[in-house]
Amino acid sequence: MDQKLEEKNVNEFYVILERAQKGDEVAVSLLIDAVQNRLFRYCFYMTNNYELAEDLCQEAFIKILKNLKSLKKKEGFLPWAFQISKNLYIDSKRRKSSTETLVTEEEVEQIPSEQKNRDLIIDFNKALSKLDLSERLLVILVGVEGYSYLEAANVIGVTEDSLRLRLHRVKKELEKVFLEKLETKDEDETS
């Protein structure tokens, strides 16, 4: 499937996927269990908003599960799922483009208190919220999900060369925003 799934789990996942494709309800449930955190994280960093990510993730899952039979390559499941989520998000943004506003600081910080590494996630999400959607996707796919340039380019729908160029620029920008924030935090803590 991809490098994020441990090797021993990959085959098990493929079996579940195959069963889910045949309409096995238990397998569908197991499939959701297996990928919901990954897909939710992707939606969360893409939208910068916990509640929005929840709705988007739900819609994406419905679409994924309804079209599961059309998936030919099992190893392409996650990129396919990411692509569906991205398209749904773009559609929803287009529908409310006139009322579209930037996510607020509060929205970015909406994340359960019991979440592990909560502060890191919030800071990273804040830094991501300064980027536009296509730049965010680059960072999420390559930086967070560990996709190759080619895989990420396929999900986003750009050429590998253009992705490489843009990612270089975005990483610099992100580094500037993110590291400045961390330094400020360190200074606050020491004072």
Added chain:
Amino acid sequence: MKLGDIFDDIRNTEIDAPDLLKKRILERLREEVKHDRTLRFWKYLAIISTIIVALLISYFVFIPKPGNQLPPSKQENVNRRPKPEFVIACNSLGVGTTCSYTSRDGALVKGTCIMVPIPTGGEELACSVDGKTVQRPLPPRQ
């Protein structure tokens, strides 16, 4: 701290999906499947009904019924053709006398016997009713 390290930390930090997400997905999925099934049922029903209606229409419009092989105009003439008795009556009465017969709806129709030309040449007696002539029926086809 480098950006690569931050990415590593972020990559290794799963964000827990909301507890009820899976339940909501499964519920929505069940609803959608049910809805799709209902839609499919109505779609098939509509297709089958359309086919049945189309077949019935073509049966009544295009398929000739037994005894109706002649074109409608000719059939009407055949139907309106009087029973032979009154023509025979005209024959026995002669030109200008009153002929009568019982129509299909049971009414007594009265006319006057007149001479009309026949396509094969010559003339024959026919009963004229309200300006329309009713001739002797054609002999049965061989």
